[in-house]
Amino acid sequence: MIYGYIRVSTDKQTVENQRFEIKSFCKARQIEVDKWIEETISARKKLEERKFGRLMKKLKNGDIIIVSELSRLGRNLLQIMSILNDCMERNIQVLTVKEGYELGNNINSKVLAFAFGLSAEIEKNLISERTKEALARKKSEGVILGRPKGKKSDITKMKLYRHRKAISRKHEEGMTYSELSRVYKVHRITVSSFIKRLKEEEICLNRNIENQNQVIE
Structure with a gap:
């Protein structure tokens, strides 16, 4: 045909x-x-x-x-x-x-x-070489490539953020990372990382409140 x-x-x-x-x-x-x-x-x-x-x-x-x-x-x-x-x-x-x-x-x-x-x-090798050369040039000019070291991603943009209250409550009630991952259809590592970030944010928030109270006193 x-x-x-x-x-x-x-x-x-x-x-x-x-x-x-x-x-x-x-x-x-x-x-x-x-x-x-x-x-x-x-x-x-x-x-x-x-x-x-x-x-x-x-x-x-x-x-x-x-x-x-x-x-x-x-x-x-x-x-x-x-x-x-x-x-x-x-x-x-x-x-x-x-x-x-x-x-x-x-x-x-x-x-x-x-x-x-x-x-x-x-063609593939030339593109790769040009990319490497461009990155090397930017680095030599002092341009910071990628995410700044130590800077975390915005938690509000994380996939599970809108479920944060329910996830925190369920985890405190004893629900495991694997169980939560099945409920929200994500990998258990994603759940683990998100809960860890929530705790870090909570600690940070409490610390800021304490500092503000000390200033007021």
Whole structure:
């Protein structure tokens, strides 16, 4: 079965250009698309959230996918390479209009895939190196990276904060961390850390009240 896949990122873009390119490509080769898959979605979305992800699951040995260009398949070179590798292993051919690639389970495709894979690895390493260099530069300029040492996160933003009174009461009544974790559907360590923070906040509050009373006296 031959599939024509078209993807645009926003509603402001049209699918007609890609459709025209694929139809012209097929006409020149005297082949016909059996089914069109169109979607308006960013390639940044997870593959399983896209129509293309569902298409990948139902493709069979010998099927063909035609796209206007490789960039329509994925968000970056690494994802595209993963898709192509999956297709080659399942004997699914990928044809691209603009680049003129014919990727299938043959030696030329595997050589091309190796070249793509090497490029992807280099790209990944370059991004990693640039990130490290940027962090090193900021550090040398005296910029404090990450959360300041010793500074705790805002307790009011913690997931269990709105249940603080009920959690404190239940824990004082003898409920264990594991039991509380099941009630609030979180890990027991999350409950343990939250209760510990509550106690710290209470101690801090009592200390401030004592200090204020001493000043008044």
